[in-house]
Amino acid sequence: xxxxxxxxxxxxxxxxxxxxxxxxxxxxxxxxxxxxxxxxxxxxxxxxxxxxxxxxxxxxxxxxxxxxxxxxxxxxxxxxxxxxxxxxxxxxxxxxxxxxxxxxxxxxxxxxxxxxxxxxxxxxxxxxxxxxxxxxxxxxxxxxxxxxxxxxxxxxxxxxxxxxxxxxxxxxxxxxxxx
Amino acid sequence: xxxxxxxxxxxxxxxxxxxxxxxxxxxxxxxxxxxxxxxxxxxxxxxxxxxxxxxxxxxxxxxxxxxxxxxxxxxxxxxxxxxxxxxxxxxxxxxxxxxxxxxxxxxxxxxxxxxxxxxxxxxxxxxxxxxxxxxxxxxxxxxxxxxxxxxxxxxxxxxxxxxxxxxxxxxxxxxxxxxxxxxxxxxxxxxxxxxxxxxxxxxxxxxxxxxxxxxxxxxxxxxxxxxxxxxxxxxxxxxxxxxxxxxxxxxxxxxxxxxxxxxxxxxxxxxxxxxxxxxxxxxxxxxxxxxxxxxxxxxxxxxxxxxxxxxxxxxxxxxxxxxxxxxxxxxxxxxxxxxxxxxxxxxxxxxxxxxxxxxxxxxxxxxxxxxxxxxxxxxxxxxxxxxxxxxxxxxxxxxxxxxxxxxxxxxxxxxxxxxxxxxxxxxxxxxxxxxxxxxxxxxxxxxxxxxxxxxxxxxxxxxxxxxxxxxxxxxxxxxxxxxxxxxxxxxxxxxxxxxxxxxxxxxxxxxxxxxxxxxxxxxxxxxxxxxxxxxxxxxxxxxxxxxxxxxxxxxxxxxxxx
Numbered sequence: 108x109x110x111x112x113x114x115x116x117x118x119x120x121x122x123x124x125x126x127x128x129x130x131x132x133x134x135x136x137x138x139x140x141x142x143x144x145x146x147x148x149x150x151x152x153x154x155x156x157x158x159x160x161x162x163x164x165x166x167x168x169x170x171x172x173x174x175x176x177x178x179x180x181x182x183x184x185x186x187x188x189x190x191x192x193x194x195x196x197x198x199x200x201x202x203x204x205x206x207x208x209x210x211x212x213x214x215x216x217x218x219x220x221x222x223x224x225x226x227x228x229x230x231x232x233x234x235x236x237x238x239x240x241x242x243x244x245x246x247x248x249x250x251x252x253x254x255x256x257x258x259x260x261x262x263x264x265x266x267x268x269x270x271x272x273x274x275x276x277x278x279x280x281x282x283x284x285x286x
Numbered sequence: 287x288x289x290x291x292x293x294x295x296x297x298x299x300x301x302x303x304x305x306x307x308x309x310x311x312x313x314x315x316x317x318x319x320x321x322x323x324x325x326x327x328x329x330x331x332x333x334x335x336x337x338x339x340x341x342x343x344x345x346x347x348x349x350x351x352x353x354x355x356x357x358x359x360x361x362x363x364x365x366x367x368x369x370x371x372x373x374x375x376x377x378x379x380x381x382x383x384x385x386x387x388x389x390x391x392x393x394x395x396x397x398x399x400x401x402x403x404x405x406x407x408x409x410x411x412x413x414x415x416x417x418x419x420x421x422x423x424x425x426x427x428x429x430x431x432x433x434x435x436x437x438x439x440x441x442x443x444x445x446x447x448x449x450x451x452x453x454x455x456x457x458x459x460x461x462x463x464x465x466x467x468x469x470x471x472x473x474x475x476x477x478x479x480x481x482x483x484x485x486x487x488x489x490x491x492x493x494x495x496x497x498x499x500x501x502x503x504x505x506x507x508x509x510x511x512x513x514x515x516x517x518x519x520x521x522x523x524x525x526x527x528x529x530x531x532x533x534x535x536x537x538x539x540x541x542x543x544x545x546x547x548x549x550x551x552x553x554x555x556x557x558x559x560x561x562x563x564x565x566x567x568x569x570x571x572x573x574x575x576x577x578x579x580x581x582x583x584x585x586x587x588x589x590x591x592x593x594x595x596x597x598x599x600x601x602x603x604x605x606x607x608x609x610x611x612x613x614x615x616x617x618x619x620x621x622x623x624x625x626x627x628x629x630x631x632x633x634x635x636x637x638x639x640x641x642x643x644x645x646x647x648x649x650x651x652x653x654x655x656x657x658x659x660x661x662x663x664x665x666x667x668x669x670x671x672x673x674x675x676x677x678x679x680x681x682x683x684x685x686x687x688x689x690x691x692x693x694x695x696x697x698x699x700x701x702x703x704x705x706x707x708x709x710x711x712x713x714x715x716x717x718x719x720x721x722x723x724x725x726x727x728x729x730x731x732x733x734x735x736x737x738x739x740x741x742x743x744x745x746x747x748x749x750x751x752x753x754x755x756x757x758x759x760x761x762x763x764x765x766x767x768x769x770x771x772x773x774x775x776x777x778x779x780x781x782x783x784x785x786x787x788x789x790x791x792x793x794x795x796x797x798x799x800x801x802x803x804x805x806x807x808x809x810x811x812x813x814x815x816x817x818x819x820x821x822x823x824x825x826x827x828x829x830x831x832x833x834x835x836x837x838x839x840x841x842x843x844x845x846x847x848x
Contacts, residue, residue, distance in 0.1 A: 179416035180529045195526045208450070209417040209526055232416045276412075284446050284491065 156240035161225045163241040164216055165263030166256070167234075173204050173273070174260065175235035178211035182227035182236055190220035191227060206277045214256040218244055237263060298387040313378035313389055314342055322391055325400065325429045327407075327515045328467035329379035332571045334476060339467050341407075341429065342378035343399040345390040347371035375399045400433040408438065410445040410490055411516075412462045420517030422530040426465060447493055453483075454502035456522050456576055457511060464494050464518035470510035477573060478506040478654075494518065505652065508576045512562055523580070524560045533559055536761035537815055539748050540578040541622055541741050543649070544659040545835055546750025547574050548816070551582065551742055551761040558582040558742060558762055566816045568837055569754065575655050584740055585762065589724040591737035592767030597777060604719045604734045605781035607695055608638060611717065614694040615640040616684055619672050620701050621647060621661025623771065624746025625755065625805075626791055628663065629798050630775035631699055632672040637784030640697070643684050644677035645706040648831050657751055657832040665749040668825050669804045676828050680707025688712045695719065697778070699771075700738065702726040721774055736778075737768035744770055745791045747813065749820065751832045756817035757810065 121127055147154055156162070168174050178195035196212030198205050227236045241262060246252045254262070295306040300317050307316045312335065314324045328339035350359040350368040361368040369388050375395055381387075390396060408430060415421045447461035466485065471494075475481040482500045485492050496502050502510070511519045533552035538561070540547035548564040561582055563574030584590075593600060608615065617635040619628060619642050635642040644667055651658040667673045685708055687693040695717045696703065703713060704727040713731045720732035723740050743764040747757045764770065776789040788794045795810040804820050822841075832840055 177417045178526075179421070180532070181416070184529070184531060195528065197526050206449075207417065279443060280446055280449075282446070 150243075156242070160240050160242070161223045161228075161238040163218065163244055163254070163262060164221065164223075164227055164236055164238050164259075165241070166214060166259040167237055167263040167266040168260065169268040169271070170265055171274070172265075173207070174210055175233050175268075176211050176214065177207060177209040177233055177235070178214070179209070179232060181230045181232065185226045185230045187224060187226065188220040188222050190217045190222075191215070192217070204273070206280060207273050211256060214259060216254045216259065218252045218254055219249060234266075234268075237266065239263065296383045296385050296387075298383045298385075298389065300389045301391055307383055309383070311383050313344060313346070313381045313383065313387075316383050317378065317389070317391060323432075324378045324391055325425075325433055326379055327425055327429075327465055328469060330469050330472075330513055330572075332477075332573075333469060333472045333513075335379050336468060336472065337377045337380040339403070339407075339465065340377065341400065341403050343375035343396060343403070344378045344381075345371060345393045345395050346376050346381065347388045347390075348384070349386045349388070397433075400429075401435045404430055404434040405439070407465050408434070409440050410462070411465075412444065414463075418460075418463065418517040419520045419525055419530075420463075420514070424517060425515035445490055451496075452522070453496045453519070454507050457502050457507050458520050458522050458525060459494065459496075460518050460520070461493050463516050465516050466492050466494070467515055469513045469515070470494070470519055473506075473510055473513060474502070474504075477509070478504050480504040480506075483510075505575045505577055505656070506573060506654065508579055509563070509573050512572070512574075521560065528554060528559045534761075536759050537564060538742065538758040538761060539662070539750075539756050540574065541581065541662040541748075542575065542578040542660065543651075543655075543657045544662055544664060544751040544832060545570065545655050545657050545838070546662060546748055546752075546754065546756050546817075547578060547655055548756065549574060549578070553742075553762050556762045558585055564815075568816065569750065569752070569756075570655055570836065573655060573836075575652075577656070582742060584724065585742050585765075587724060589726075590765055590768070591722060591725055591729060591735060592765065593735070593737045593769070594767070597736070597769050597774065600734055600736050601774075601777045601781050604697075604736070604778060607717050607719060607733055608782050611695040613639060614692060616687065616693045616696050617642045618681065618684065618696055618698045618701050618703065618706070619644050619667060620699045621645065621659075621664040621667060621677070622741075623663065623666075623699060624741075624744075624758075625663065625666040625670055625749060626746050626794050626798065627699070627771045627775060628667045628672045629670040629794070629802070630772060630779060630787060632670055633784055633787060634697065634775055634779045634782060635672070637779050637782040638697070642672050643681055644673050645681065645701045646677040646679050648679075651833045651835060653834060654836050657835050657838070659751065659831050662750070663748040664830075665751070665753055665825070666747070666755075668828075669749055669753075669755075669820065670798070670802055676830065682707070684708070685712055688716055698722070698728055698732070699775075701728070703728045719778075721771065723768070736774045737765075738771040738774055739764045739768055743768075744772075745810075747810065750817070751830070751835070751838055753820045753822040753825075754817040755805070755808075755813060755820055757813045757815075 166176055178193050180193050183191045183193050192215045193211050194213040196210055198207055198210050225238050228238050294309055296309050297306045298316055300320050300322055303320045305320050314329055317324045324342045326342040328336055347369040350370045352359055358367045449460050451459040453459045471483045474483050482497045482502050486495050487493050508521055511521045532554045536551045538549045538551045540549045547570040548566040550562050550564045551558055552560045561579045563572055565572045615638045617640045619631040621644055647660040648658055649660045697719045700722040718732040719734045720729045721736045721738050722729055723738055729735050742761045745760045747755050749755050773789040776787045780786050791810050799805050799808050
C-alpha cells in the first residue's frame with residue numbers, strides 16, 4: 108500500500124498555552140457539579156428495579172396464603188444448569204387445600220448453579236415461581252447458597268392471582284352436578 | 287406392484303403403502319406395521335375389542351367390482367381399479383383386514399373425526415396435568431397434542447365426579463380424568479377374573495366404580511393402572527413420588543417365581559421408584575402381579591448387609607475356615623441366584639470338593655403369572671450343572687450330614703438355612719460362610735458374612751419355567767459395602783484353590799458357554815430382550831412343581847407340592 112505523508116499543522120499560540128482546552132474541560136466539570144448525582148450510595152441506597160428484571164427465583168403464595176407450587180417438577184426438568192431440586196409430596200386430607208392434592212415436600216434452588224435465565228418462571232403452569240427483584244446474594248458456605256423452601260417463600264411473598272383456578276375448582280366440587 | 291400374498295396373509299393398502307398382514311389382524315395393528323400411528327384409547331392388543339372410544343376412526347374402502355359381472359371396475363383417470371370409499375369413518379380397532387382393503391388415516395374426514403373425539407373427551411376432563419401422575423406418559427396429552435384442535439370452545443361448567451377414590455389397597459381412582467375406555471373393566475373381568483369394576487350412570491355422568499361390596503384388591507390390580515391411558519387409575523405406592531420423565535428404564539426380570547415376568551425398573555439417580563411389566567408375548571403378555579412390583583423395596587431396606595472390612599480380608603477369613611474343615615464342607619446354592627452365579631457356585635463347590643444343595647421354595651401357583659416354584663432360577667441350576675436333581679424340601683440330606691458330623695462348614699449363598707429347614711442347634715454346630723443381601727438368622731450365626739447385591743444392582747440371566755433364558759440388566763449402582771456376587775464367588779473359588787475365573791458377566795459368558803452344553807454358542811449380549819428358549823430334553827424326566835400358568839403348560843405330571 109502506498110504511504111501518504113500528511114503534513115502536521117503547526118499549533119497556534121493559544122493552543123500552545125493549553126488554556127482554552129483547560130477552560131473547556133472545567134466548563135464540563137462545573138456543569139455536572141450543579142446537576143443531581145447519577146451514582147447511588149450502594150448499599151445504603153438501592154436502585155429501582157424494573158418490573159421485568161430477572162432476579163433471584165422465589166416461590167409465591169396466592170392472596171389466600173395457599174402455596175401455589177404443586178410440585179409438578181417442570182421447572183426442575185427445564186432448568187438448564189440443574190439448579191432446582193424438588194421432592195414432591197401430597198397435601199393431607201384434612202387440609203383446606205386438600206383438593207389441590209400436591210405440594211412440594213422440599214424445594215431447593217442452588218443459587219451457585221442458577222443462571223437467572225427465567226425458564227422456570229416461563230414453564231410454571233401454576234405461576235408459582237417468579238424471578239423477582241432480589242439481585243444481591245452472598246454467603247459464607249456453599250450450603251448457605253442453597254435456598255430451601257422456607258427461604259424461597261420468605262423471599263417470594265404473595266403475588267396477586269387473577270385466576271383463582273383452585274378456588275373455582277373447590278367451589279365446583281362443593282356445588283356438584285346439576286342433575 | 288402387489289406381491290402375491292401367502293394363503294394366510296392379506297394384502298392391504300394403508301395410506302398408499304401395500305403390506306401383507308396375517309388374517310385376523312385389525313387395522314390398528316396393520317398400520318403399526320407400516321409405521322402409521324392410529325390413535326386409540328380403548329383398544330389394547332391383549333384385551334377384547336369393544337370400540338367405544340371412537341378415537342381410531344379411519345376412512346376405508348374396497349376395490350370396486352361390477353355387481354353383475356364381478357369384473358373389476360377400472361378408474362380411467364389412474365388406470366387402476368376404482369376404490370369405493372365408505373362415506374363415513376369406521377373404527378380401526380374393530381375392523382379386521384380383508385383382501386384389497388384400502389385405508390386412509392390422514393384424510394380431512396379422519397382429521398375432523400379425531401378432532402371431534404378429542405374435543406368431546408376434553409370437555410369434562412379437568413386438565414390438571416400439573417398434579418396428575420400420568421403426565422408424561424398420558425395418551426390424552428399425546429393425542430391432544432397430535433390430533434386435537436388446540437383450543438377449547440367449552441365455556442360451561444365441567445362435570446364434577448369423585449376424586450381420590452381408593453378402589454383398593456394399591457389403586458387410587460380420579461373419575462374426572464377417566465375417558466371411559468373400559469380397559470380396566472375388561473382386564474379385571476377377562477384376565478384377572480375378578481369382575482369388580484363397572485360404569486354407573488349415563489352419558490357424560492358415566493362414572494367408573496367398584497362394586498359396592500368389593501374392592502379392587504386382587505393381585506393384578508396394578509395392571510389396570512398400567513393400561514389406563516389417562517391418569518384416572520394411579521398407583522397409590524407411586525402416587526406423587528416422581529415424574530416419569532426423570533426415570534431411567536432398565537429391563538429386568540421379576541424374581542417372584544419361575545414364570546420370569548419381564549419387567550421394567552424405573553429409577554432416578556440410583557433410587558428405584560417403580561416396576562412395571564414389559565411386553566413379552568411368550569411369557570407374560572403385558573401383565574405383572576402386584577406382589578412382584580414391590581420387590582424393589584428390598585434395595586433400600588434397613589436390613590441390608592454392609593461390610594466394614596475389605597473383601598480381601600473377608601475372603602481370607604473364609605479361606606482359613608475352608609482350610610480347617612477341608613473335606614467336610616457343603617455348599618447351599620440358591621434358586622434365586624443368576625445363571626452366572628450358579629455357574630460360579632458350581633466351580634466353588636468343585637474347588638472345595640463339596641456337594642451343592644439347592645433350597646426348595648414352593649408355594650401355590652395362581653394359574654396366571656405366579657407359579658408354584660417361587661425360585662426364579664431352579665432350571666438355571668440344572669442347566670449349569672450345579673444340581674442334577676430337583677431340590678428336596680428342608681435340606682434333608684444336609685441336615686443328616688450335619689448331625690452325623692460329616693459336614694462342619696456350610697457356604698450359604700443368599701439362603702437362610704434356618705428358614706430352609708435346618709435347626710438352630712444344627713446351625714450352632716457348624717461354621718457358616720454366608721453370602722447374602724439381607725440380615726437373617728443365618729447371617730447372624732455366620733462366621734463370615736460377605737454382603738452381596740440384589741437383582742436390581744447387578745446383571746445376569748435367569749432360566750424360567752419354559753427353559754427360556756432371559757437376561758436382566760443393572761438398574762441402580764450397588765450398595766456401598768456390598769460386592770457383586772460374581773466377584774465374591776470367584777474370589778472364594780480362587781481362595782479355595784480353584785482356577786481364577788472372570789467376575790464379570792460379559793467375560794464370564796465365554797467360559798460358561800464352553801463348559802455348559804445347553805448354553806454352547808451363546809453369549810450374554812446375544813440373548814434377545816424377549817429371551818431364548820433352551821432345549822429342555824435333558825431334563826424332561828424331572829417332575830417340576832409348576833402347574834399351568836399363562837403361556838405355560840407343564841409337560842410331565844405335576845408332583846405334589848410340599
